[in-house]
Amino acid sequence: MRYVNFSADGQPRQLGVLQGSTVTSLGDATLEDLLAQGTDLLAYANARRESGKEYKVDDVTLLPPLTNPGKIICVGLNYADHTKESPYEQPSYPTLFPRFNTSLIGHRAPMIRPLVSDSLDFEGEMAVVLGRGGRHIPQEQALDCVAGYSVFNDGSVREYQFKAPQWTVGKNFNGTGAFGPTLVTSDEVPSGGKGLKLETRLNGKVVQSANTSDMLFDVGSLIAIVSEAITLEAGDVIVSGTPAGIGWAREPKLIMRDGDVCEVEIEGLGVLTNVVRDEAPRR
Known part of the structure; x- marks a missing residue:
């Protein structure tokens, strides 16, 4: 799975997955939070991407995958x-x-x-x-x-x-x-x-x-x-x-x-x- 942290449509930061040239939004969770909670990243994405909004990767701003890592x-x-x-x-x-x-x-x-x-x-x-x-x-x-x-x-x-x-x-x-x-x-x-x-x-x-x-x-x-x-x-x-x-x-x-x-x-x-x-x- 390829996770991205991105912004689009003038909206606040979103978490998403990249497949080919398409980014699918998974909502406003952060990788920092998911990792701290011990979330299974594969299961999390699979459970949400069917209902997530899709964007062309060239139309979004890609942020660092983690913007606030602990260390x-x-x-x-x-x-x-x-x-x-x-x-x-x-x-x-x-x-x-x-x-x-x-x-x-x-x-x-x-x-x-x-x-x-x-x-x-x-x-x-x-x-x-x-x-x-x-x-x-x-x-x-x-x-x-x-x-x-x-x-x-x-x-x-x-x-x-x-x-x-x-x-x-x-x-x-x-x-x-x-x-x-x-x-x-x-x-x-x-x-x-x-x-x-x-x-x-x-x-x-x-x-x-x-x-x-x-x-x-x-x-x-x-x-x-x-x-x-x-x-x-x-x-x-x-x-x-x-x-x-x-x-x-x-x-x-x-x-x-x-x-x-x-x-x-x-x-x-x-x-x-x-x-x-x-x-x-x-x-």
Whole structure:
């Protein structure tokens, strides 16, 4: 099942499912609420979509699948080739940092190049949405916690990312965390999201190409390791890391500019597209 969060006809946000080019409304519930309640997402959609209003996907505004997740935990340096192009040694423990909901944007929304820096960079990644959580989750049970998968572009303002040892500021500028277009339930995805081609394109040119099997810490390991310290909850999101090819590591640097089109495509999960726009000047 492919869940979407959308608005249409000037109405407030709705939950829906995408099939082909048609979005069927399921009402005003949120994925956050359904996941917190332990709802069976397949049964929920099947029970409601026959009576739901239908829209053409091109006629709706697609929002992030979850707009208010409890936690967004991002993983850095999770592909060896990306670590090699960075100024860091490969760590033996996942490099974790938070993203905040105020940074999130949806499919086709503008990704904002901030006024204070011209160093906006792309990072195509697979996002993992949890359907349940806990503490000290055994690795052999970790994938049972996954509700589904999505696509993420971890837009990074490099100048600010490297102002201090902690990366948080450079990873949380408003309008830089693209998420979507759908949540694909885990029954439609290979176990752990393994074996999926990941490709990022800037203005149609491939700038990142990898496979999710190349991750150093796979999805099950990440869930188990994070839960050693942090209680994971239904609706939390783990953004699992980016492969090599980032613009900042190139010579000359490839920095996104106003009008650039960035696409992240993950096999079976869809294409997340955003146009880069300069932040409006202060008034």
